[in-house]
Every structure is written in C-alpha cells, then in structure tokens.
Amino acid sequence: MATVYDIDTGERSPALEARDLSVWYGEKTGVLDISLEVPANQVVALIGPSGCGKSTLLRCFNRMNDLIPAARVEGEVLFHGENLYDPEVDPVEVRRRIGMVFQKPNPFPKSVYDNTAFGPRINGYDGDLDDLVERSLRAAALWDEVNDRLDDSAYALSGGQQQRLCIARTLAVKPE
DSSP states (O other): OOOOBOTTTOOBOOSEEEEEEEEEETTEEEEEEEEEEEOTTOOOOOOOOTTSSHHHHHHHHTTGGGGSTTEEEEEEEEETTEETTSTTSOHHHHHHHSOOOOSSOOOOSSBHHHHHHHHHHHTTOOSOHHHHHHHHHHHTTOHHHHTTOTTSBGGGSOHHHHHHHHHHHHHHTOOO
16 A cells, blocks of 8 residues: 655655545435544544444445435545545445445355455456465454355354454455
C-alpha cells in the first residue's frame, strides 16, 4: 500500500478520510456531518450505541450504501486522496480495494475452500489459488482448524469460524 505524504509539509496524509459526510435513508438520517481521518496501518474503533450510524459510516467507505435504493450520500470520502464518490469512480473497483466484513457472518453456501477462493476467481486471479487460500485462512487464524475440512460446507463451521472465514474471503482479494 502506498503511503501518501503532503507535498508541502512532508507529513503522512490519512489513508481514509470523511469530510462533512451525511447519509439519509429516505427521510431518516443515518449519519450527519461526520468528518474524520483514518491513518494507514492503524487500528481504529468506532464505538457507540446501537443505531448511532457506525455501520452506515463504514458502508460509505466502500460505497455499499449505493446498493440501498433510498440511500443518499453527501460530502466526501477520500481514499489516499481520491474522492470515492466522484462520478468517474467505479463503485465495484472501490469494493475491490476496500474490503468489508459484516458484523454477522455471511458465508456463501459453498465449501470453506470455495468461500475463500470466490473473490480471486471472479477477479481472474491467475496465481496459485491453493497457496492463496491457505495464506488467507492463516491470516484469519483459521487454517489450523479447517485445513482438513476445506471441502466441508461453510455452514458446518461454528459462528466464530464462519466470521473468520468471511475475514479470510475478504483478505483473499488483497484489499488495500
């Protein structure tokens, strides 16, 4: 991942930034006038009560709100300085670059292996898929628990294992 530096000061620019971001679902406000900076390679926690807009904000970062018919987004979301809501930006490409794992596990009705390999396959990955699946499952701390069950249904895994499988599936497409 490239690090972005301010040309005048030499300081690191945020990897992800929201500027005056507001989201509405029809007449209902999801988030209102949010501005924040997320530095590269840092852990950031969004903490708040249920319904306060945490998930809405996260969905803005990879344009998942575009898939909700009544959603309207105003403001800017910048990724390494690029406005993700610019009309020229392809939302599918944004989702390739910025992965999202949902709070509730949502494995596909496929095997453990096929869940992990799904994204690379549809994106035309031409490397060693077995190696990529193993590396992704290891990165999600799941390999040791499933390496002899790769052909089993993802639904046969425990809830925690399903969540880590979804993390592995996201990591397999190598988001930034």
